[in-house]
Amino acid sequence: MSLKIITKRCKGCGICATFCPKQVLAVSEIEKIEVVNEEACINCGQCEMRCPDYAIFVEK
Amino acid sequence: MSYAELTEKYFRPGRLPHIWCPGCGHGITTGAIIKAIDGLGLDKNDVAVVSGIGCSSRASGYLDFNTVHSAHGRALPVATGVKLANPELNVIVCTGDGDCTAIGGNHLIHAARRNINVTVVLFNNNIYGMTGGQYSPMTPTGSKASTAPYRTIEQPFNITDLVQAAGATFVARGTTFHTAQLVDLIKKGIQHDGFSFIEVVSACPTSFGRANKCGSPGDMMKWQRDHAVMKLAWDKMDAEKQAEAKAAGKFPIGVLFETNAIKEYTKAYDEVIAIAQGGKK
Amino acid sequence: MSRILLLQGNQAVVEGAIAAGCRFFGGYPITPSTEVAELLAEKLPQVGGKFIQMEDEIASIGACIGASLAGKKAMTATSGPGFSLKQELLGLACASEIPLVLVNVQRVGPSTGQPTSPSQGDVMQARWGTHGDHWIIALAPTTVPECFTLTQRAYELSEKYRVPVIMLMDEVVGHMRERIDLPDSYEDIAQPMRKQPTCAPEEFKAYATDESLVPAMPAFGSGYRWHVTGLVHDETGFPKGTGAATVAQTDRQYHKIYDNLEDIVEVEEYKLDDAEFAIIAFGGAARTAYDAIDAARAEGLKVGMLRCITVWPFPEQQVKTLASKVQGIMVHELNRGQYVTEVERVVAGVCPVTLFGKYDNEPATPEEMLAEIKKAMGK
Numbered sequence: 001m002s003l004k005i006i007t008k009r010c011k012g013c014g015i016c017a018t019f020c021p022k023q024v025l026a027v028s029e030i031e032k033i034e035v036v037n038e039e040a041c042i043n044c045g046q047c048e049m050r051c052p053d054y055a056i057f058v059e060k
Numbered sequence: 061m062s063y064a065e066l067t068e069k070y071f072r073p074g075r076l077p078h079i080w081c082p083g084c085g086h087g088i089t090t091g092a093i094i095k096a097i098d099g100l101g102l103d104k105n106d107v108a109v110v111s112g113i114g115c116s117s118r119a120s121g122y123l124d125f126n127t128v129h130s131a132h133g134r135a136l137p138v139a140t141g142v143k144l145a146n147p148e149l150n151v152i153v154c155t156g157d158g159d160c161t162a163i164g165g166n167h168l169i170h171a172a173r174r175n176i177n178v179t180v181v182l183f184n185n186n187i188y189g190m191t192g193g194q195y196s197p198m199t200p201t202g203s204k205a206s207t208a209p210y211r212t213i214e215q216p217f218n219i220t221d222l223v224q225a226a227g228a229t230f231v232a233r234g235t236t237f238h239t240a241q242l243v244d245l246i247k248k249g250i251q252h253d254g255f256s257f258i259e260v261v262s263a264c265p266t267s268f269g270r271a272n273k274c275g276s277p278g279d280m281m282k283w284q285r286d287h288a289v290m291k292l293a294w295d296k297m298d299a300e301k302q303a304e305a306k307a308a309g310k311f312p313i314g315v316l317f318e319t320n321a322i323k324e325y326t327k328a329y330d331e332v333i334a335i336a337q338g339g340k341k
Numbered sequence: 342m343s344r345i346l347l348l349q350g351n352q353a354v355v356e357g358a359i360a361a362g363c364r365f366f367g368g369y370p371i372t373p374s375t376e377v378a379e380l381l382a383e384k385l386p387q388v389g390g391k392f393i394q395m396e397d398e399i400a401s402i403g404a405c406i407g408a409s410l411a412g413k414k415a416m417t418a419t420s421g422p423g424f425s426l427k428q429e430l431l432g433l434a435c436a437s438e439i440p441l442v443l444v445n446v447q448r449v450g451p452s453t454g455q456p457t458s459p460s461q462g463d464v465m466q467a468r469w470g471t472h473g474d475h476w477i478i479a480l481a482p483t484t485v486p487e488c489f490t491l492t493q494r495a496y497e498l499s500e501k502y503r504v505p506v507i508m509l510m511d512e513v514v515g516h517m518r519e520r521i522d523l524p525d526s527y528e529d530i531a532q533p534m535r536k537q538p539t540c541a542p543e544e545f546k547a548y549a550t551d552e553s554l555v556p557a558m559p560a561f562g563s564g565y566r567w568h569v570t571g572l573v574h575d576e577t578g579f580p581k582g583t584g585a586a587t588v589a590q591t592d593r594q595y596h597k598i599y600d601n602l603e604d605i606v607e608v609e610e611y612k613l614d615d616a617e618f619a620i621i622a623f624g625g626a627a628r629t630a631y632d633a634i635d636a637a638r639a640e641g642l643k644v645g646m647l648r649c650i651t652v653w654p655f656p657e658q659q660v661k662t663l664a665s666k667v668q669g670i671m672v673h674e675l676n677r678g679q680y681v682t683e684v685e686r687v688v689a690g691v692c693p694v695t696l697f698g699k700y701d702n703e704p705a706t707p708e709e710m711l712a713e714i715k716k717a718m719g720k
Contacts, residue, residue: 008077009076011077011081011082011083013082013083013276014083015278015281017278018276018282031082048063049063049239049240050088052083052086052087052236053078053080054071054076054087054091057064059062072568072579105564108411113571120568121568126562127566127567127568128568128570129572130403130433131403131433131571134399134403134430137395137400137402137406137407138403138404138410139407140395140400140407141365141406141407141410141411141415142407142410142411142561144365144393144408145407145408145412146411146561146562149411166396166400170396170400332386333389335386336387
């Protein structure tokens with residue numbers, strides 16, 4: 001299991017970070033999402049479900 | 061199939077990233093449409109997506125179906141022609157609040173009245189986004205917009221009531237926050253044999269959000285979470301409670317109306333053909 | 342075997358449409374075109390076709406665009422005010438190259454005008470009504486039998502060149518009754534077909550063309566999935582924002598029509614062989630000219646007519662040749678002078694061009710036209 005980020009599609013809206021229950025994600029200085037605490041990820045899929053840009057997926 | 065695989069399957073190669081602004085709800089709605097289509101097992105060749113003009117209407121160009129990006133407000137007449145000419149096609153209309161309820165408003169009520177089997181997904185972000193944030197017929201009273209610098213004085217449509225009154229036989233409302241429900245509503249709309257209408261409460265952080273100090277895209281989705289009330293719960297409220305809820309900006313989501321009592325238009329027309337070919341008038 | 346009937350022009354248009362394989366009509370009532378809708382409401386379901394009365398004129402042509410995309414030959418019909426409304430989606434049909442036939446039975450305008458006296462006041466609107474550079478075909482029948490044959494021709498051209506074709510009628514032709522011989526059955530009439538792709542669906546580029554410059558057009562549901570847009574697009578059919586894309590689209594759409602004028606442009610020459618003076622007319626207005634010319638000839642005046650059956654594209658070569666042969670040209674049209682400007686442009690001073698414009702709700706009589714001919718000829 002891991003988070004797959006398609007950086008080219010990410011617009012840095014931060015929705016995924018807002019709804020991540022474990023603060024795994026954060027918007028970087030260049031307004032792209034990045035994983036800051038992968039160990040905390042519980043594979044809930046909130047980020048994938050809420051991303052309007054098809055830029056983050058939970059891979060099993 | 062995973063969501064990643066679905067996007068590979070249903071988006072045209074090389075068309076992403078889409079043009080929508082950071083945090084725009086339209087990507088979520090478009091994602092819900094492909095999940096619904098996949099869930100129903102429809103063949104891509106048997107689906108037509110017709111859109112008008114505006115932010116929402118760019119959805120058609122991304123999707124790997126038979127697609128039309130028509131003219132402003134005119135998606136429903138074009139969709140009506142496609143459906144009547146080939147009733148085997150599943151016809152889905154992607155439209156926005158300006159496209160559908162202003163310039164296309166007359167087409168909307170007449171398509172509903174005919175009960176033709178097309179599924180309208182109204183991407184409602186309460187604003188004309190593509191032209192830079194002018195107020196629409198769905199902008200809440202008192203909102204700011206580029207053409208309402210002192211706030212809007214007009215009443216927005218209750219669009220679900222309007223299409224129901226016009227004769228729609230499946231009427232639903234969802235939000236971009238309640239994604240699983242949204243997929244289900246779109247699925248039900250496509251399956252419904254008649255005119256189906258799904259209002260999707262979406263967010264425009266760039267134009268509506270900034271002008272009205274709605275916070276971040278995440279905050280706008282939280283607003284949806286906090287103001288949408290499931291239809292079952294809404295129906296349990298008495299009139300006074302509902303009025304209070306409405307005053308607080310709350311609204312029901314779910315299937316709001318459904319009937320199978322009215323004959324679908326293309327099927328009714330098949331009967332016309334049978335009569336005409338029988339030589340009777 | 343054939344049937345001898347007494348039909349209105351509008352009725353003959355319907356027969357021509359059915360014969361050509363039209364199986365979809367989207368319309369809205371407006372005089373003097375309504376008979377087209379009424380009759381197709383009856384006839385289309387008899388042949389398995391579909392008729393729908395839409396909520397307005399824009400929706401009517403919108404439905405035709407949808408039906409055409411789904412593979413049907415489609416028709417809409419209207420008159421003046423409705424023609425103005427249809428211009429919006431006529432532009433989409435031009436931009437995305439969607440075949441359809443639009444019947445405009447002209448009446449006096451602008452606005453509500455004089456319902457429903459004859460006019461040819463929409464002739465320039467037929468050419469330039471929708472916004473932006475675009476190329477279109479307009480045909481003008483003069484007799485009821487020609488309403489039948491030209492409607493079939495309209496479908497042939499529309500399907501072949503993937504362009505909307507306007508049947509530029511007028512109230513004279515639309516409502517006049519004449520004898521017409523129609524075949525008992527239309528089954529043997531060859532029906533125009535649009536070009537279909539020869540490649541596999543996954544290799545299909547919606548607006549890629551061969552030397553004909555006309556892209557193939559598979560129907561929605563055929564397995565070829567493509568995108569239709571009124572935005573400037575490249576050969577893939579997807580929007581392209583570059584200047585080069587605009588030039589490529591505009592030029593190809595121009596050339597697909599204007600490189601084929603020999604195929605598209607049709608005129609009738611009436612007693613032009615020895616003519617010293619020529620009338621240029623089209624549609625219902627041309628009817629007056631036959632008698633006026635015969636009367637002029639009875640008085641020893643060598644007059645003839647060039648009748649523009651194809652009104653647009655303008656019969657430029659034919660008019661140029663005519664101008665080099667005659668001493669003068671008189672344009673007769675039912676308006677205050679529109680088509681004459683195009684004739685003047687092409688004649689470019691080679692011979693004098695005068696106008697006999699009629700805009701008093703009535704077509705001209707042969708006597709009136711004879712007087713105008715004599716005036717123009719200085720007799």
